[in-house]
Amino acid sequence: MGAGHGHQLHFHGHSRIHRFPAHLKVLLLLGFMLVVVATPRDLYAAFAGYLVALLAVVAASRVPPTYLLKRMVVELPFVFFAVLLPFVATGPRTEVLGLSVSEHGLQAGIALLVKATLGVLASLTLAATTEPQDLLLGLERLRLPQQLVQIMAFMVRYLDVVTGEMQRMKVARESRGFTARNPAHWPVLAKSAGALFIRSYERGERVHLAMLSRGYTGRMPR
């Protein structure tokens, strides 16, 4: 068992960005996102400015750019949608690389891509420089309702347990000669997901019993 390693998105470090108070980081991220989303989509200079600012933060955090780049695959569905937009949107047409595409669609696609990339990169930077524990404390300091913070804390705690269980179920399926290759196999996956849900639900009940046994009355002790 490894020593004190954090979550998969977290990159251990001691930079100024790492030490910056978590609740301020959350507020900054939120503010940054609002500004990015509210910027008119043809102000390319502004977006370039945001990107430079963000890259400066990444550089100061000393998180390797490749580390963040690899985790940006989460953006792929947006990329797919952004690439599709110029082809499916209607209105005046224009030529790009010999293809006829919708002008509106092209602009909307580029804007979506730019804004999503900035958002994902900013969020990943927050996750890479903040321990999940500190993030939760930060949210608490921002007066997020106790119940929500508790739910998130349990999610952080049990994410590994549930993904471990999911992995073991997958291995057990494959050991009996099953690999999902086409939609005909989806019912099996759906049943596995159902079983996983029930197991997690029952674990939730057992955790609750264990908490009651140690005097839990509905509020986390401080």
Add this chain to the structure above:
Amino acid sequence: MSTPVLDVRGLAYAYPDGHQALYGVDLHVHRGERVALLGPNGAGKTTLVLHLNGILAAGAGSVAVSGLPVTKDNLREIRRRVGIVFQDPDDQLFMGTVRQDVAFGPANLGIKGAELDRRVLAALDLVGMADFVDRPPHHLSFGQRRRVAVATVLVMEPEILVLDEPSSNLDPASRRELADILRSLDVTVLMVTHDLPYALELCPRSVVLSDGVVVADGATYDLLTDDDLMRAHRLELPFGFDPRTVG
């Protein structure tokens, strides 16, 4: 005779779906005893355990802990007096660090600050896990998590420690380490187990629960060497183990 730490009288319970799990159980455990609760799967062992701290409420009969009856009004004190270590440590350890997890119980009782810190470290010391106080529990080995789970209960300074299958899923070295820890503790123990050699090693006395009633109560050695009793209640010793050669 002194007040027993655990006093269960005529306890009966049926689950809401109508399944009757306990039919009048009587059980007394006195201070300082280590008692094994044996019985086949489905005998009602876990149901009985959940009555001891009032998670389940008795259908008939009563449970008292050091003279205090298990009722709704006493739940807080009852749950301090009865420490249950559940079978899966992942159910019991749910906070971000070992320290927070061990502090959870006493903090619920209103203990804070330096006193809380002192008790957390003392409890972890008893199970040899004090060096891991700031680690996240899910990064510990299974045996270490089981020991931390024991600490989360010891920290409440319970009058009786109830362990559900303490040796399950442990490798032999972890199993022995836990036995050493349990022997070193100055606390009354009720241990639910299928691990009969473990029961013989740790508990001078055993109680056999079968089909919701206590069918035997006596010296562990005597019960394990009573072949008719063992056969009648689906209890089997592991291959090659003979209590007569170790007892």
